[in-house]
Every structure is written in structure tokens, then in C-alpha cells.
Amino acid sequence: MARILVFDSGVGGLSILRALQSCEELQQQRQQWIFCSDNAFFPYGTRKEDELRTRVCDVLKAAQDQYHPDIIVLACNTASTIALDAARAALRVPVVGVVPAIKPAAEISQSHCIGLLATPATINRAYTQKLIDDFAADCKIIRIGSSEMVWMAEQQLRSGMIDNTELHRILAPLRDAIAHDQLDTVVLACTHFPLLSQQLHEQLPEVKYWVDSGKAIAQRVAWCLSRQQEAPVAHTPLPHHLALFTRLDSQARELTRALQYFQLQDMRQLDLPLTEL
Numbered sequence: 035m036a037r038i039l040v041f042d043s044g045v046g047g048l049s050i051l052r053a054l055q056s057c058e059e060l061q062q063q064r065q066q067w068i069f070c071s072d073n074a075f076f077p078y079g080t081r082k083e084d085e086l087r088t089r090v091c092d093v094l095k096a097a098q099d100q101y102h103p104d105i106i107v108l109a110c111n112t113a114s115t116i117a118l119d120a121a122r123a124a125l126r127v128p129v130v131g132v133v134p135a136i137k138p139a140a141e142i143s144q145s146h147c148i149g150l151l152a153t154p155a156t157i158n159r160a161y162t163q164k165l166i167d168d169f170a171a172d173c174k175i176i177r178i179g180s181s182e183m184v185w186m187a188e189q190q191l192r193s194g195m196i197d198n199t200e201l202h203r204i205l206a207p208l209r210d211a212i213a214h215d216q217l218d219t220v221v222l223a224c225t226h227f228p229l230l231s232q233q234l235h236e237q238l239p240e241v242k243y244w245v246d247s248g249k250a251i252a253q254r255v256a257w258c259l260s261r262q263q264e265a266p267v268a269h270t271p272l273p274h275h276l277a278l279f280t281r282l283d284s285q286a287r288e289l290t291r292a293l294q295y296f297q298l299q300d301m302r303q304l305d306l307p308l309t310e311l
């Protein structure tokens with residue numbers, strides 16, 4: 035049994051947790067799931083790079099020291115594209131990052147016109163540009179950086195309702211590219227966005243390929259754990275799968291039902307020694 039910690043600023047981590055919980059290799063054993071949301075610092079997509087790097091390392095270190103996971107999934111493109119190396123250097127356990135799935139999108143697109151949906155931060159990262167230069171240099175990339183969609187995904191998990199008119203407005207550049215450049219592929223480069231899949235599919239039925247990182251990340255985690263089994267870490271089993279929040283407030287509590295769907299029954303506050311915002 036492995037203890038797997040999935041970290042994000044908010045509910046985006048749940049789209050990655052869903053992929054992990056559906057992964058056949060990981061289903062072969064009972065896993066202990068810890069979802070950890072840095073909701074006190076949400077949203078990450080509008081934070082400065084330096085403050086975000088420090089924050090992510092501080093929160094992950096506190097989670098590691100208090101809950102002793104075997105592996106950590108940095109289930110946030112905005113954080114991974116800036117803090118993955120720093121997190122790996124600061125932590126004892128392996129860290130699997132989630133970065134924009136530009137390479138598989140470029141491989142699958144027939145029209146070589148790809149939409150990239152991410153946070154404003156991820157859209158502008160040098161890391162993202164390098165992925166485009168290395169793997170999609172022959173593609174036209176239509177970039178949309180949207181924090182509004184991040185908020186929508188948060189709302190979707192709490193109430194099941196979002197503002198479809200606003201979503202329609204945000205997606206306008208993709209509709210243009212479908213009409214003029216036969217855009218056929220969209221990368222969901224923010225872990226919040228697969229939570230809006232149904233609305234996205236309804237609004238852009240012409241898109242053939244929706245690409246996110248979930249499945250590849252789950253396989254990577256299974257592979258990392260299979261290599262670790264030589265030296266299993268002895269821990270006292272947790273009574274329940276956990277959901278940790280850096281601020282366990284009423285907005286976090288609104289997620290109780292959604293979290294139960296992921297078997298996360300025990301909601302706790304993560305103590306941060308150094309924090310103050």
C-alpha cells in the first residue's frame with residue numbers, strides 16, 4: 035500500500051486524483067489517498083513566480099513532514115512549470131509534476147492547429163514556450179489564459195452550476211480557429227479544466243481531441259511506485275483517505291460531498307509553521 039499525496043491550489047488536483055484512482059496498475063493495491071489544497075493561497079495563476087516557488091515548497095514540506103507520503107504529485111501546471119525543480123530539491127520523496135501536454139497534442143493533431151487552455155501564468159511561462167518550440171514548432175497554437183475558468187471549475191464542484199455565457203465568451207478564439215484553421219485539438223493545461231469537460235465538449239463539439247495529462251501522470255506514478263517497492267516505508271495506516279486544506283473554512287467545507295465521491299472522508303487543516311499571508 036502506498037500513500038499518495040496529490041497537491042494543487044484548489045480542486046484541480048481532483049481531476050488528477052480521478053485519473054489516479056481509475057488507473058488499473060494503481061488499483062491492484064489499496065492506496066492511501068491524500069488530497070492537499072493550498073486554498074489559502076488560491077489562485078496560483080495570478081501569483082508572482084518567486085513567491086509561488088517558495089510557497090509551494092513550504093506547503094509541500096509541511097505536508098511531507100506531517101503526513102509522510104511515499105510520493106507527491108504536483109497536480110498543478112502553474113506550480114509545476116515554475117517550482118518542480120525546487121520542490122524536488124526540498125523534499126525527500128519523489129515528486130511527479132504535471133505540465134502542459136503539448137507533445138501528445140502535437141502528435142495527434144491532424145490540422146496542426148492546437149488550442150492551449152491554461153492559467154495566465156502557465157500561458158506565459160518560459161517552460162511552456164520551450165515545450166512548444168521543442169514539440170510543436172510546426173503547429174499554430176491558440177493560447178487562452180483564463181483564471182475565470184479556474185473559478186468556474188471551483189464553482190462547478192461546489193454547486194454543479196457555471197456561467198455558460200461567460201465560458202462561451204472565453205472560448206471565442208478557439209471557435210475562430212475552428213472556422214479558419216481547422217483547429218482539431220485542445221490541450222487542457224490546467225488541472226481545473228478537465229472538471230469542465232462536459233461544458234467544453236458541449237460548447238466546442240468540433241474539437242476532435244481533448245488532451246490532458248491525467249492518464250500519463252497516473253502511469254508515471256505507478257511506475258515510480260513499482261520501483262520504490264524494494265524499500266517500503268512503514269507507516270501506521272490512516273483511518274480514512276484525507277483532504278488537507280491550508281485554510282479549512284466554510285468554502286472548503288462546501289466541497290464535502292464532492293470529496294466523498296473521491297472517498298476523501300476526513301477533512302483537516304494543514305498546519306504551516308511559517309505561514310502568514
Ligand code: DGL
Nearest residue numbers: 043046078079111112225
Ligand atoms: N490547477 C492549477 C493548474 O493546473 C491552477 C489553478 C490556479 O490558478 O490556482 O494550473
